[in-house]
Amino acid sequence: MSIVKVDRRDFVKLAGAGSAGLVIGLRWPSSMKASGNPANALGTYVEIGADNDVTIYVPHTEMGQGVRTSLPMIVAEELDADWGRVKVKQTDLDARFGDQGTGGSGSVQSRWMELRKAGATARAMLVGAAASQWGVDAKDCTVAKGVIRHGQRQVPFGAVAEAAAKLPVPKEVALKDPSNFTIVGRKANRVDNPDIARGKAQYGIDVRVQGMLYASVERSPVFGGKPVSFDSAKAKAIPGVRHVVQIDSFQTDLPWSGVAVVADSTWAAMKGRKALDVKWNEGSRANESSTAMRTAMVEALAKPDATRYRNRGDVDAALAAAAKKVEAQYEVPFLAHATMEPQNATVYVSGDGAEVWAPTQAPGSVAGSIARILKINREKIKVHVTLLGGGFGRRFNSDPVIEAALISKSTGAPVHVQWTREDDLTHDFYRPASMHKLVGALDGDGKLVAISHRMALPSVRAYYRGPAGENLHEARGLDEINELVPNTRGEFVLIDSGVPRGWWRAVGASANGFIIQSFLDEMAHAAGKDPIEFQLALLGHGLVIPSGSKDEAEYPFRGDRVRKVIETVREKSGWGTPLPAGRARGFAWLYDALTPCAEVAEVSLRKDGTPRVHRVVAAVDCGIAVNPDGVAAQIEGGILFGLTAALKGKITVANGRVEQSNFHDYEMLRMSDMPAVEVHIVPSRELPTGTGEPPVPPIAPAVTNALFALTGKRVRSLPIDPKELRKAEG
Amino acid sequence: MAISLKVNGVSRSVTADPDTPLLWVLRDELQLTGSKFGCGMGLCGACTVLADGQAIRSCSTALSAAAGKKITTIEGLSPNGTHPLQRAWDEENVAQCGYCQTGQIMSAAALLIKNHAPTDADIDAAMDGNICRCGTYQRVRKAIHRAAGEVSR
Numbered sequence: 001m002s003i004v005k006v007d008r009r010d011f012v013k014l015a016g017a018g019s020a021g022l023v024i025g026l027r028w029p030s031s032m033k034a035s036g037n038p039a040n041a042l043g044t045y046v047e048i049g050a051d052n053d054v055t056i057y058v059p060h061t062e063m064g065q066g067v068r069t070s071l072p073m074i075v076a077e078e079l080d081a082d083w084g085r086v087k088v089k090q091t092d093l094d095a096r097f098g099d100q101g102t103g104g105s106g107s108v109q110s111r112w113m114e115l116r117k118a119g120a121t122a123r124a125m126l127v128g129a130a131a132s133q134w135g136v137d138a139k140d141c142t143v144a145k146g147v148i149r150h151g152q153r154q155v156p157f158g159a160v161a162e163a164a165a166k167l168p169v170p171k172e173v174a175l176k177d178p179s180n181f182t183i184v185g186r187k188a189n190r191v192d193n194p195d196i197a198r199g200k201a202q203y204g205i206d207v208r209v210q211g212m213l214y215a216s217v218e219r220s221p222v223f224g225g226k227p228v229s230f231d232s233a234k235a236k237a238i239p240g241v242r243h244v245v246q247i248d249s250f251q252t253d254l255p256w257s258g259v260a261v262v263a264d265s266t267w268a269a270m271k272g273r274k275a276l277d278v279k280w281n282e283g284s285r286a287n288e289s290s291t292a293m294r295t296a297m298v299e300a301l302a303k304p305d306a307t308r309y310r311n312r313g314d315v316d317a318a319l320a321a322a323a324k325k326v327e328a329q330y331e332v333p334f335l336a337h338a339t340m341e342p343q344n345a346t347v348y349v350s351g352d353g354a355e356v357w358a359p360t361q362a363p364g365s366v367a368g369s370i371a372r373i374l375k376i377n378r379e380k381i382k383v384h385v386t387l388l389g390g391g392f393g394r395r396f397n398s399d400p401v402i403e404a405a406l407i408s409k410s411t412g413a414p415v416h417v418q419w420t421r422e423d424d425l426t427h428d429f430y431r432p433a434s435m436h437k438l439v440g441a442l443d444g445d446g447k448l449v450a451i452s453h454r455m456a457l458p459s460v461r462a463y464y465r466g467p468a469g470e471n472l473h474e475a476r477g478l479d480e481i482n483e484l485v486p487n488t489r490g491e492f493v494l495i496d497s498g499v500p501r502g503w504w505r506a507v508g509a510s511a512n513g514f515i516i517q518s519f520l521d522e523m524a525h526a527a528g529k530d531p532i533e534f535q536l537a538l539l540g541h542g543l544v545i546p547s548g549s550k551d552e553a554e555y556p557f558r559g560d561r562v563r564k565v566i567e568t569v570r571e572k573s574g575w576g577t578p579l580p581a582g583r584a585r586g587f588a589w590l591y592d593a594l595t596p597c598a599e600v601a602e603v604s605l606r607k608d609g610t611p612r613v614h615r616v617v618a619a620v621d622c623g624i625a626v627n628p629d630g631v632a633a634q635i636e637g638g639i640l641f642g643l644t645a646a647l648k649g650k651i652t653v654a655n656g657r658v659e660q661s662n663f664h665d666y667e668m669l670r671m672s673d674m675p676a677v678e679v680h681i682v683p684s685r686e687l688p689t690g691t692g693e694p695p696v697p698p699i700a701p702a703v704t705n706a707l708f709a710l711t712g713k714r715v716r717s718l719p720i721d722p723k724e725l726r727k728a729e730g
Numbered sequence: 731m732a733i734s735l736k737v738n739g740v741s742r743s744v745t746a747d748p749d750t751p752l753l754w755v756l757r758d759e760l761q762l763t764g765s766k767f768g769c770g771m772g773l774c775g776a777c778t779v780l781a782d783g784q785a786i787r788s789c790s791t792a793l794s795a796a797a798g799k800k801i802t803t804i805e806g807l808s809p810n811g812t813h814p815l816q817r818a819w820d821e822e823n824v825a826q827c828g829y830c831q832t833g834q835i836m837s838a839a840a841l842l843i844k845n846h847a848p849t850d851a852d853i854d855a856a857m858d859g860n861i862c863r864c865g866t867y868q869r870v871r872k873a874i875h876r877a878a879g880e881v882s883r
Contacts, residue, residue, distance in 0.1 A: 062827075063827055064825075064826030064827030064828070064864045066826070187823075189823055193819065193823065193825060194811065196819070196825045196828035196831050196832075197811065197819040197825070197831065197832075199764015199765070199803065199804035199805050200764065203829060205766065206763040208763075214758070239747070265750075265754060265758045265759070266758055267746065267747075267754040338863060339827075339863060340766070340774070340827065340829040340830045340861065340864075341768075341827075342767065342768070387828070389827050389828075389829025390829060391827075392863075420770055421768065421770055422770075629823055633823060636866070636868055637864045637865035639865065640867070641864075641865055644865075662769055662770075662773060663769050663774055663861060668861045668863060669865075670857075670860075671854050671870065671871065672858050674865070674868055
C-alpha cells in the first residue's frame, strides 16, 4: 500500500445532481468556476448512488482499444467496487478533462494515477462514513465488492453514499499494492459487448436527431480544387432532395471544397449528388503524381543538402574506418486509414451555439475548429462523442464535423453528413510516402558502429505548419535504436506535395519499424550473426536511457525490459528450431509509445509469389496489463493492421487524384489471411503503457526478414511485390 | 407507392423508391441501425442481413429485390439477443471497435443454419466477404466454433 497526496488536480465532491450519493470529480479550474455548474454530474469520474449503482465516466474515445472497459477497471479497483455492478458512461467534451484527445496509445498510461486516486478517494470517504456510523476506526474496516465490513457488521456503498458526501475530501489517500489487485490484471469482458452483438451500439452513423437531414458531399477530386459550376436544379429534381449547399475549404481544417446535397434520406442525398454535374477548377495540384514524387525523392536523397535532426558520434569517421559497409534504399507508400465506419458527423447549429454528435478522437479540436470557422463562442459548443467504427488516427481531423456544421448553418436544420467509402479513401489525411537511404558500418568484430539514415518525404507536420516548422515528427521509432549505436546521423529532405497528411496508427514508426528493423537484419547477415543475437548485443545489459520528454520522466527506456521481451519471443516462437520445408522465420522489434513489442513471423511463399503468414508470436511489456485480454486483442489486431499494409496497402496519386476508391483496389486482409497470433505479455509491476500502436511496426519487417531467410531476396519496398519474390524463387 | 417488406417477422410498409438499397431502407426508414454501411458495393459485409436464411449484402440489394423475402437483421436474430453467436461474441471478446461485427454475426448465422459443425476452412469460405479492420478474425473464428457447439447440441 502506498499513501499518495491528492494534489495536482484535486478531486472534489460534487453535490449529486438530484440524487443523493457521492460524486467524485475533478476540481474546477478557476477559469471555469464562473460559468460552470458544479451540480452537473457530467465530468465526474465516479458516482455512487443510494441504490448501490457505481457509475464510472470515461473521458476518452472508444474506438476498439477498450478504454470504456480498462479505464473504469482502474477506478473500480481502488474503489473495491463490485465490477459486475459498475455502469460506464461516456463523458461529453468537458474542460475539466482537458481536450480529451485519444491517441498515441496514451489513455491508460496518462490517466492511470488520476483514476486510481479517484477510486481511492471515493473509497476512503465511504469507509469514513461507515466507520463514523459504527463508531470504529476506519483503518479497521475492510471493503470488498462494494460492501464495507467491520467485524460482524457490513454495509453496502449505497447506504453510506449520502453520509460520505458530507465528509471532507481527504488530503491523502492510500493506494493498493498491485499484488492486491482483484480487477486490474484480470480478464474483463468488454462493457460494450452486449450492445455490439445486438446491433444496439451507437456509432456516429447511427445518430438520429429530431428534424435531421442527410447530406452527401461531392468534393474536389484534386486536392485544392474548387467548384466552378454545378446543376442545383437537377439535384433538387430528385425526390427527397431539399437543399444544395456549396462548401468552401478552410485551410488544413477542411482541405476540400465541395457541393453538398441535403435530403430527407441518405439515399436521396447520394442520388442528388450524382446529378450535380460539378465542373471544377482543379487548381495548382492537378499534375501531382506518385511517379513524379518518387523521382523527386530519388533526386533529393542523392543531393548533398539535407536537414540534420540528429548527430551522435562521428558517422563519417566510423564509415571511413568500417571493416564492412552496407547501403540500402527503402520506400513506403501513402496509406489510407480505411476505418470501417466511413467518416460522418451530425451537427445542429442553432441560435448562437452548436451541438455536435461525432465519432471523433479529438472532441476539443472539434469545438475549436467550429468556433474558429463559424465564429461561435467555444463555450456554446456541445460535443457528444459516439462510439467510433475505427479511428487509427483518422478521426483526429475534424473535417466531416466542419462540413456538417457549415451545412447545418446554411440550412437551419440538424445535419448528418455521411461519406461513402469512395469519399473516405480519396479524401483522407494519408500516412506519408517516404524514401530512405541508409548506410551502416561494421567494425572488424562484426559490431554495428554507425548508421547514417536520410529520408525524403512530404511530412505530416510540414502539411499543417509549413516546411519551416518541421523538425521531423517522422523520426518516431528511431530514437531508441539510434541510442544503441555509437555513431548515428539522421537527416531529412522535405518533398512538396498537396496530398493531405495525417496520423496513421503508430505514425512515423509505421514506416520506420520496417526500415530500421529490416536494415538491422541486413547488418546482422552482413556480420554473419544470428539476427536476434545481433540485436541483443546492441542492447547490452543494464542500459537506461532517460526519457526526452518531461511528461514521460517516469518512463525511461530500459534495455533489460526490451531484452526480456526479445528473449520471450525467441523462446515462445521456437526460434532456431526446425520448420516444415518451405517455411522460414523472421524477427523484429520496436519500442513505440513507451512499450517494447517483439514479433516472430513464420512465412511461406505461394506459387504465385504471394507470402503466406502462418503464425506470429508476439511478446510485449506494457507494465501492468490492466485488462490482459484487451492487451492481447490490441496485439492481435495491430499485427493484422500492420500486415495488411505490408501485403496490400498502397495509395497512389495521378493527375492530382487518389487512384484507389474502394476495397477492390485498396484491399484489406480477410479471414483466410489471418495468421495464428500468439501473444505473450511479460509479467510486470511497472507503470502501464499503451498497446494500440506498438504491435504495428514490427510485423512488416518480421515478415520481410522471414522472406529473406526463405528466398535470399531482401524486400525494401512496401507493399511486398509478389513478382519480385517469384523471380527470387526462380 | 408503398412497398411491403417483411423484416424480423413483421410486415412493414415502406415508401422508399424501389431502387433504394435495402440497407438505407432498414437504417433510415425503419430505424434498424444495427446493419452498417461500409462500402456500398458488397465488398466488406458490414451490411449483411439474411434473406430467406441466406446471407445477402443489403447495401447492394435493391428494395424491389428484397420485397417478398423474409429479411432478418441483427435486431431480429434472436428474441432477447441471446443467440449462441451473440453469447459467444461476448464470451470470446470478439469485438474491438465492433462496427463490422453485426455483419460478421449475420454471415456466421447463415453459415450455422446450413452447417452445424463448420471446419476452419468452412468458416474461412463463409466469412471471407466480411472485412474487419481491427483484425478480430482469430476471435471471430473461435466464437463461431463455440456457438456451433451450442447450436448442434
